Structures are given as C-alpha cells and as structure tokens.
Amino acid sequence: MFTMGQLNRQWRRVVDRLLRPLGLTEATWLPLTHLERATAPMRQKDLAASLGLDSSSVVRLLDGLEAAGLIVRAGHVDRRAKTIDITPKGLEIVQQVKALINQERLKLFADVSDEQLTVAFAVLQNIGGQLQKLEQDDVGVQA
Structure with a gap:
C-alpha cells in the first residue's frame, strides 16, 4: 500500500x-x-x-x-x-x-473515474482538516 x-x-x-x-x-x-x-x-x-x-x-x-x-x-x-x-x-x-x-x-x-477522484479528494480534505487541528493543538501545548 x-x-x-x-x-x-x-x-x-x-x-x-x-x-x-x-x-x-x-x-x-x-x-x-x-x-x-x-x-x-x-x-x-x-x-x-x-x-x-x-x-x-x-x-x-x-x-x-x-x-x-x-x-x-x-x-x-x-x-x-x-x-x-x-x-x-x-x-x-x-x-x-x-x-x-x-x-x-x-x-x-x-484510469481513475470522476467518482473515485471525488471520494479521494474528500478523504484527503478530511485528513488535512484533522492535521490542521493537530497542529493547532501542538501550538497550544507549547504555549
């Protein structure tokens, strides 16, 4: 994988x-x-x-x-x-x-369908949002 x-x-x-x-x-x-x-x-x-x-x-x-x-x-x-x-x-x-x-x-x-791209993009957006939250949490811990 x-x-x-x-x-x-x-x-x-x-x-x-x-x-x-x-x-x-x-x-x-x-x-x-x-x-x-x-x-x-x-x-x-x-x-x-x-x-x-x-x-x-x-x-x-x-x-x-x-x-x-x-x-x-x-x-x-x-x-x-x-x-x-x-x-x-x-x-x-x-x-x-x-x-x-x-x-x-x-x-x-x-070889990737529009539907597959839409789902993949949504998943990556979700992961990106979670990473931003984790980064903000790290900043709060360091303060």
Whole structure:
C-alpha cells in the first residue's frame, strides 16, 4: 500500500524530470507559481510563509531564480525584506510548466473515474482538516 508520503515523493520525481530541461526543480518552481498567482509583488517573508518555509531558507532559491531572470527583487538592504515579483520570462516559464504538468496529470488520472477522484479528494480534505487541528493543538501545548 502506498502512503501519501510515497505518492508525494513519486510525484515530485515526475515533476523534477519535467522541469529539468527548463533548469528548474519543484523547489524552484513552487515560488514561481505563488508569485504568478499573487496580485502584487510579495515580501520574501510572505512568500516563505505561503510556501511553508523559513524566510531565510528561501534566499538561496530566490538567488537562483533572480540569476535566471525569472524574478526581480526590489527594495531593502536586508534581502529578506525585499519585495519579489515574477518577470515576463518567469510568467512564460510558468505557463510552459503548467502545460507540461497538466499533460502528466491527465496520464496519472486516466484510469481513475470522476467518482473515485471525488471520494479521494474528500478523504484527503478530511485528513488535512484533522492535521490542521493537530497542529493547532501542538501550538497550544507549547504555549
């Protein structure tokens, strides 16, 4: 039986294989998707929070994206306080990657019925809700 962790790792390997020719990995692709969906440039702190990462750990990822011309940073002397925006080149890459990933998703779910997907999604939503409650309980215990 596959666990959610195993499925996640397998999917990441598939995505990394798709992204390799573009010079990206899932780790570098995710910030681009968050920036593409944002309605305005994001502060690094906010981007890190939306990715579930520590702000200081995002610096290296952003350095690589900036060097590739996929993002621009503006503002502050402290690199963690700068605002980050996606460039036209970054937007183009996001569209390419979305198309590639959607093709793989269609293959992945080809033998899964709509009903099965609906049930699976509902179960995962339920598990996610329970995990959020457990995380909140952990915060309360530490306080």
